[in-house]
Amino acid sequence: xxxxxxxxxxxxxxxxxxxxxxxxxxxxxxxxxxxxxxxxxxxxxxxxxxxxxxxxxxxxxxxxxxxxxxxxxxxxxxxxxxxxxxxxxxxxxxxxxxxxxxxxxxxxxxxxxxxxxxxxxxxxxxxxxxxxxxxxxxxxxxxxxxxxxxxxxxxxxxxxxxxxxxxxxxxxxxxxxxxxxxxxxxxxxxxxxxxxxxxxxxxxxxxxxxxxxxxxxxxxxxxxxxxxxxxxxxxxxxxxxxxxxxxxxxxxxxx
Amino acid sequence: xxxxxxxxxxxxxxxxxxxxxxxxxxxxxxxxxxxxxxxxxxxxxxxxxxxxxxxxxxxxxxxxxxxxxxxxxxxxxxxxxxxxxxxxxxxxxxxxxxxxxxxxxxxxxxxxxxxxxxxxxxxxxxxxxxxxxxxxxxxxxxxxxxxxxxxxxxxxxxxxxxxxxxxxxxxxxxxxxxxxxxxxxxxxxxxxxxxxxxxxxxxxxxxxxxxxxxxxxxxxxxxxxxxxxxxxxxxxxxxxxxxxxxxxxxxxxxxxxxxxxxxxxxxxxxxxxxxxxxxxxxxxxxxxxxxxxxxxxxxxxxxxxxxxxxxxxxxxxxxxxxxxxxxxxxxxxxxxxxxxxxxxxxxxxxxxxxxxxxxxxxxxxxxxxxxxxxxxxxxxxxxxxxxxxxxxxxxxxxxxxxxxxxxxxxxxxxxxxxxxxxxxxxxxxxxxxxxxxxxxxxxxxxxxxxxxxxxxxxxxxxxxxxxxxxxxxxxxxxxxxxxxxxxxxxxxxxxxxxxxxxxxxxxxxxxxxxxxxxxxxxxxxxxxxxxxxxxxxxxxxxxxxxxxxxxxxxxxxxxxxxxxxxxxxxxxxxxxxxxxxxxxxxxxxxxxxxxxxxxxxxxxxxxxxxxxxxxxxxxxxxxxxxxxxxxxxxxxxxxxxxxxxxxxxxxxxxxxxxxxxxxxxxxxxxxxxxxxxxxxxxxxxxxxxxxxxxxxxxxxxxxxxxxxxxx
Numbered sequence: 001x002x003x004x005x006x007x008x009x010x011x012x013x014x015x016x017x018x019x020x021x022x023x024x025x026x027x028x029x030x031x032x033x034x035x036x037x038x039x040x041x042x043x044x045x046x047x048x049x050x051x052x053x054x055x056x057x058x059x060x061x062x063x064x065x066x067x068x069x070x071x072x073x074x075x076x077x078x079x080x081x082x083x084x085x086x087x088x089x090x091x092x093x094x095x096x097x098x099x100x101x102x103x104x105x106x107x108x109x110x111x112x113x114x115x116x117x118x119x120x121x122x123x124x125x126x127x128x129x130x131x132x133x134x135x136x137x138x139x140x141x142x143x144x145x146x147x148x149x150x151x152x153x154x155x156x157x158x159x160x161x162x163x164x165x166x167x168x169x170x171x172x173x174x175x176x177x178x179x180x181x182x183x184x185x186x187x188x189x190x191x192x193x194x195x196x197x198x199x200x201x202x203x204x205x206x207x208x209x210x211x212x213x214x215x216x217x218x219x220x221x222x223x224x225x226x227x228x229x230x231x232x233x234x235x236x237x238x239x240x241x242x243x244x245x246x247x248x249x250x251x252x253x254x255x
Numbered sequence: 256x257x258x259x260x261x262x263x264x265x266x267x268x269x270x271x272x273x274x275x276x277x278x279x280x281x282x283x284x285x286x287x288x289x290x291x292x293x294x295x296x297x298x299x300x301x302x303x304x305x306x307x308x309x310x311x312x313x314x315x316x317x318x319x320x321x322x323x324x325x326x327x328x329x330x331x332x333x334x335x336x337x338x339x340x341x342x343x344x345x346x347x348x349x350x351x352x353x354x355x356x357x358x359x360x361x362x363x364x365x366x367x368x369x370x371x372x373x374x375x376x377x378x379x380x381x382x383x384x385x386x387x388x389x390x391x392x393x394x395x396x397x398x399x400x401x402x403x404x405x406x407x408x409x410x411x412x413x414x415x416x417x418x419x420x421x422x423x424x425x426x427x428x429x430x431x432x433x434x435x436x437x438x439x440x441x442x443x444x445x446x447x448x449x450x451x452x453x454x455x456x457x458x459x460x461x462x463x464x465x466x467x468x469x470x471x472x473x474x475x476x477x478x479x480x481x482x483x484x485x486x487x488x489x490x491x492x493x494x495x496x497x498x499x500x501x502x503x504x505x506x507x508x509x510x511x512x513x514x515x516x517x518x519x520x521x522x523x524x525x526x527x528x529x530x531x532x533x534x535x536x537x538x539x540x541x542x543x544x545x546x547x548x549x550x551x552x553x554x555x556x557x558x559x560x561x562x563x564x565x566x567x568x569x570x571x572x573x574x575x576x577x578x579x580x581x582x583x584x585x586x587x588x589x590x591x592x593x594x595x596x597x598x599x600x601x602x603x604x605x606x607x608x609x610x611x612x613x614x615x616x617x618x619x620x621x622x623x624x625x626x627x628x629x630x631x632x633x634x635x636x637x638x639x640x641x642x643x644x645x646x647x648x649x650x651x652x653x654x655x656x657x658x659x660x661x662x663x664x665x666x667x668x669x670x671x672x673x674x675x676x677x678x679x680x681x682x683x684x685x686x687x688x689x690x691x692x693x694x695x696x697x698x699x700x701x702x703x704x705x706x707x708x709x710x711x712x713x714x715x716x717x718x719x720x721x722x723x724x725x726x727x728x729x730x731x732x733x734x735x736x737x738x739x740x741x742x743x744x745x746x747x748x749x750x751x752x753x754x755x756x757x758x759x760x761x762x763x764x765x766x767x768x769x770x771x772x773x774x775x776x777x778x779x780x781x782x783x784x785x786x787x788x789x790x791x792x793x794x795x796x797x798x799x800x801x802x803x804x805x806x807x808x809x810x811x812x813x814x815x816x817x818x819x820x821x822x823x824x825x826x827x828x829x830x831x832x833x834x835x836x837x838x839x840x841x842x843x844x845x846x847x848x849x850x851x852x853x854x855x856x857x858x859x860x861x862x863x864x865x866x867x868x869x870x871x872x873x874x875x876x877x878x879x880x881x882x883x884x885x886x887x888x889x890x891x892x893x894x895x896x897x898x899x900x901x902x903x904x905x906x907x908x909x910x911x912x913x914x915x916x917x918x919x920x921x922x923x924x925x926x927x928x929x930x931x932x933x934x935x936x937x938x939x940x941x942x943x944x945x946x947x948x949x950x951x952x953x954x955x956x957x958x959x960x961x962x963x964x965x966x
Contacts, residue, residue, distance in 0.1 A: 069369045072318040078346055084373070141320060167318050 021064035021227050025055055025087045026076035029167075035194045037251055038090070041070075050190075050251040051089045054107050057243055058216065059087075062234035064227065072167045074142025083221030090188075091217030092144040092210075102228050104235050105215030108248065112145050114205040115177060115192060116184035124207040127152045130162045135183025138173065141165035145186060146210030174199045263422035267414055275406060282402045286395055293390040294357070300336045301359035301380050309378075313365040316344040316375040324349045337380050344376030355383035424448035424457045428464060440472055525562075529555045529957075531925050564701035571708045578625065578712050582618035582739035585664075586611060588627050589648050592634045594943065595950055599638050606645035612652050618739035619662065622713065629706040629717075630664075633729050636702065637668035644669025644726070658738055664731040673721040681719065682707045759879040760784040762803060766796035766819065767811035767840065771928040776809060779870070779935055785878075793817030797825060800832050807877050808837045810857075820855050827856030836877040907944070907963050910937060915964050918948075922957050 027047060028039045040049040047056075047068045059066045069085055079085045081100040090110060093103055114137070116122055122133050127149060130137065142165075144150060152159050166173060166185070173185045178199045186209050196202055218228055238244050308327050315323035324347050331340045332352040339352025344363065360379045366372045431446040446468070448461045532551045539545050570576045593600075593607050600607050630648075637646045649665040673681060682703050703717075710717040710731055721727035763780070765787055767773045773789045780787040788803060790796035793814045800808060800822075808826075812819035819839065826832040839851050839860040851857040859873045907915070914933060921929035930952055938945040951960050 071367075071370065074319040075317050078319055082345070084370075141318060165320070165322070167320070 021062060021230060023059055023064045023066045023087050023223070023227070024085045025059075025066050025068050025089065026080070026085045027052065027068040027070050027089070029070040029072070035198075036191055037194065037254060038188070038191060050248065051108070053247050053251075054244055055087070055089050055216065057238055057247060058104070058107075058231065058234055061238050061243075062227070062230040064230070072142070073140050077142050080217060080219045081221065083219050086219050086223045088217040090214040092146075092212060092214055094144055094147065094150065097144070097217065100220050101217040102220060102223070103215040104218060104228075104231050106213035107216055107244070108214050109212070110214040111189040111211040112139075112143075112186050112209040113189045113192065114184050114207055114209060115174070115187055115196075115202055116205045117177065117180065118201050118203045120183070122183070122205060124205060126207075127159065129207075131156075131158050133162070133183060136162055136164055137184045137186065138164040138166050138182055139186035141167060143186070146212060149210060174202065177202060262425055263414070263417035266417055266421065267410070270413065271406070271410060274409065278402050278406055282398055285398050286391070289391045289394045289398070290387060293387045293394075294384075296390070297336060297357060297382050297386060298359060300334075301357075301382060304331055304334060304337060304380055305359065305361045305378070309361065309363065312342055312378055313363050313375060316342070316347055316363055317365040317367075317373070319344075319346055321347050321349065325351075331380060336382055336386060338383050338386075339381035341379040341381070342376070343378070347376075352381065355381040357382040357384060357387075421457070424461070428457075428461060432464065435468065438475070440468065444468060444472070525555060525559050529559065529925075561701070564705060567705050568701055568708075571705065571712070576625070576709070576712065578622045580620040580622055580737070583621040583623040583626060584618055585615065585621075585626075585650055586617075588623065588630055589650070591627065591943075591946070592630050592648075594947055595631065596634060596638050600646070603638070603642065605638065605641060605643070608645055608647040610647060610649040612650055615650060615652050616660065616738050619660070620737040620739050621733075625709045625713070629709055629731065630666075632702045632706045633666040633731075637666055637670060637727070637729075641668040641670035641726070659735045660738060662731075662733040662736045664733075665728060667726065667728045669726040672723040672725050673719065673727055674723050675721075678719050678721055682717075758783055758785050758874070760786070761806040761878050762786045762788065763874075763878075764788045764790060764796065764799055764803070764805040764808045766790040766793065766808065766814065766822065768792055768814045769811070771932070772811065772840075775928070775932045775935055778932065779938070793819065793822040796822050800826055800835065801829070804832065805835060807874060808835055809840055809861075810837050811840045823855045823857055838873055910940075919961065919964055922960055925957070927952070 028036075030036050030039045030041055032041055032043055034040075036049060038049045038051040039047070040052065041047055052068070056066070066087075071079065071085075076085060076088050077097070080088050088101070090108065091097070091101065091103065091105075092110065114124070123129060124133070139145060153163070154160075164182075173182075173187070174195050176182055177185060178201055184205065189204070192204060196204070216231070218231065308331055311327045311330075312324065315321075315327055324342055324344075328340045328342055328349045328351045331337050337352065338355040339350070341354075342349040342363070358379050358381050360377055362377050363375045364372050365375050425448075427448045428446060445465050446461060448457060529552060532548055532555060536545070536548050536552070539548055567576075589609055589611065593609070596607070599605075634646065634648065645668075647665075647667045649663075649667070651663045651665075652660040653663075654660045707717045710733070713733055714735070715731060715733035718730050718732070719727060720730070761784065763785055765773055765776045767776070767789075768791055770791070773791070777787045777789055788799055788805065790799050794816045796808070796810065796814075797817065799805070810819040810823055814822075817825075823837050823839070826835060826837065833856075836858040837856070839857045841860055841862055851860055858877065861869055861873060914936060918930065918933045920926075921933060931949075934945045934949050934952070937948075948960055948963070951957070
């Protein structure tokens with residue numbers, strides 16, 4: 001009898017230590033061959049890119065299995081809240097999101113800038129200036145562009161009217177802007193340089209929309225506290241090993 | 256015959272009632288199917304909308320793009336079929352348009368390689384039944400119009416066909432059967448209802464009808480043939496009947512002739528037999544010879560009575576007696592009877608009592624001859640069957656209306672009476688009361704029969720009540736007897752018994768082959784203003800009539816050379832003489848006066864021997880007369896009849912001795928002709944006496960006459 005109890009206890013301990021950690025990670029929708037430094041999909045379906053590699057490093061450090069699921073940013077927010085996915089990357093911090101997500105990181109810094117036509121001469125020095133410009137701008141649906149921008153959007157309908165939203169990773173924005181079908185759009189500065197090479201008529205407006213750290217967002221609903229703990233521990237270890245910095249430096253060379 | 260609802264029409268109504276019912280059912284079913292089809296179409300359209308927009312909705316919900324979701328919802332309701340749309344995901348809820356009574360709900364599933372299938376919520380597309388109605392309304396109109404048109408067209412077609420196949424042939428057949436005249440139709444007649452090439456019930460009916468017509472025509476011709484034979488037979492039978500009738504008439508005429516001749520031929524020898532037998536009675540003294548003689552008298556009288564009665568009955572039964580109503584004085588008739596039976600009443604010491612209603616009208620419209628005959632018969636019977644006591648005649652009248660009375664005449668006696676069981680039988684012919692002593696009472700047994708028949712001919716009743724040993728009561732009831740007008744009653748008073756009337760000067764012709772008759776009549780007019788010419792035969796009568804144009808002719812019927820009938824016919828056919836009144840003098844009592852008038856033109860008739868009273872009365876109808884009223888000698892109308900005998904004796908005493916002697920001699924010779932001549936001589940002096948003597952002569956009561964002449 002004593003032997004049987006010892007056996008059951010041992011099984012429990014080992015089960016906890018070696019419980020399977022499976023993480024479904026939201027990724028941006030990109031096509032093969034699309035010029036992106038953060039999200040790259042290969043012919044065999046495997047992923048790479050700055051953001052992907054940082055995440056792989058974390059998850060592998062935590063000992064979790066992972067899968068990447070391309071989906072729109074706003075859908076990903078909903079799914080994270082509902083527990084359909086477990087992790088989002090480049091996740092800006094705000095109070096609303098903290099209700100359904102744990103934050104791990106920061107994983108990287110994010111600078112959201114405005115892409116406009118060269119020929120445009122938009123005098124934008126503050127968010128208020130957007131209202132004076134007789135064209136509309138757009139940003140990715142569900143994107144959090146900083147506390148100031150978010151407040152302005154919520155409180156100033158006239159300001160809100162100046163913006164439409166697009167589904168994440170939509171590179172057709174460059175073409176549409178080049179054709180003059182919008183006044184400009186907000187994008188991650190890290191991603192735009194490679195696209196602007198294709199569209200020389202476009203430039204980055206000097207007014208920065210937001211510049212802040214971004215994290216890994218972990219679903220409070222679908223991810224257990226134990227996994228969270230593992231991920232924290234893994235992040236600390238990666239920090240300590242400067243592994244994350246190395247990856248960043250690798251991609252900075254490519255930029 | 257007009258048929259308002261033809262068979263075709265009725266068939267049409269019956270068929271179309273069902274057809275319309277079925278059409279209504281099918282139309283409603285079709286409309287229901289249209290409705291459900293339209294409803295299904297709408298549902299399919301909604302499914303198509305789902306198919307078109309489902310993926311878009313899924314993507315919008317996947318991307319949580321409310322703007323995109325709104326745009327898709329607007330795109331959905333852009334279609335007319337959708338009145339509204341509701342898209343409901345966990346974080347996006349969009350509703351546009353209005354909710355309708357039809358809804359199509361479907362689940363929104365997002366399918367992608369990286370996430371597989373994800374249910375993101377549901378969507379409802381609303382529609383309305385009004386759209387169904389909008390879709391089916393033209394179909395409905397089409398269905399209804401189609402049904403109505405089809406019904407109407409089918410109606411017209413069936414009507415035309417039924418008219419052609421049923422109504423017309425039937426109408427034709429009906430018309431043919433109604434106008435069929437079997438008397439004109441021939442065997443070649445055939446009805447054609449116009450369905451020659453078709454074979455059906457109507458053509459069979461046509462064939463049957465034609466067969467029936469053929470049979471009827473055949474039957475008709477057969478019937479015609481039978482009718483013709485029948486007509487021939489009827490004609491033959493009619494001819495036979497005509498011949499038989501003529502034969503019967505000839506036979507009847509012969510019978511009448513025979514009866515007339517018999518009455519004439521039998522009465523003459525009977526006069527001799529009875530007259531001489533009675534006269535011989537005074538000469539015979541031997542008692543045995545007297546018994547023989549009495550037997551001869553009794554038998555002879557019975558024979559004579561029987562003969563007269565048979566003749567009377569024969570006339571009644573053959574309808575030759577006609578009641579001739581004229582003003583009649585019942586007082587006088589009863590008085591006459593009293594006088595006639597006065598001798599016997601005296602011999603039997605019987606009282607004759609008259610009890611006559613004091614209000615009795617002076618004259619009533621009766622047949623005096625026949626009433627007199629009945630009264631004499633009944634009173635005669637009463638006298639005959641009564642040995643002691645009295646005979647009472649009562650006359651009562653009851654006036655119900657102004658112009659008519661009901662009359663009761665009762666003859667009551669105190670005689671032997673009649674047993675009750677015999678009372679009905681006594682009116683039968685030849686019946687005499689059982690146990691009646693024929694030798695004592697005699698009689699033919701026809702008197703009561705004749706009396707009853709005569710009263711019945713007057714619409715009256717003769718009845719009897721009697722008690723054996725106490726007497727009998729005979730009652731004559733005559734209802735509704737007309738009262739004679741006063742002037743006519745006065746005429747009735749022309750009775751020569753009361754008044755004397757004289758003819759004004761006139762010429763008459765007496766035509767008779769018997770000399771004594773001519774002399775007798777001529778003697779009547781000897782002391783008058785009438786000039787009487789005589790003719791011994793018909794030829795002379797014709798000559799004298801044409802030559803002298805007399806005012807009146809008394810024509811004997813049986814004359815040599817040309818008989819009285821022929822003379823009258825010739826005179827009446829001659830314009831010069833046809834106005835002359837001609838009175839037939841017939842020895843035959845069977846002559847019918849009406850027949851004499853109609854057949855030969857006679858204006859009146861008198862039976863032979865001629866009653867001078869009747870002669871006077873009938874002549875007074877044609878000749879002008881003067882009337883002198885004077886109190887005549889009479890047998891005492893006011894006195895009781897029992898006093899009549901002394902009165903008769905008084906009258907007879909006033910007669911000339913020569914006349915009485917001549918009468919005695921004539922009676923002794925039984926010279927009837929002379930007796931009549933002598934009676935006529937006293938007619939004017941005392942008609943009543945003359946009548947009494949004449950009746951006794953008629954009854955061969957010569958001994959009575961001789962007794963009277965003794966006064």
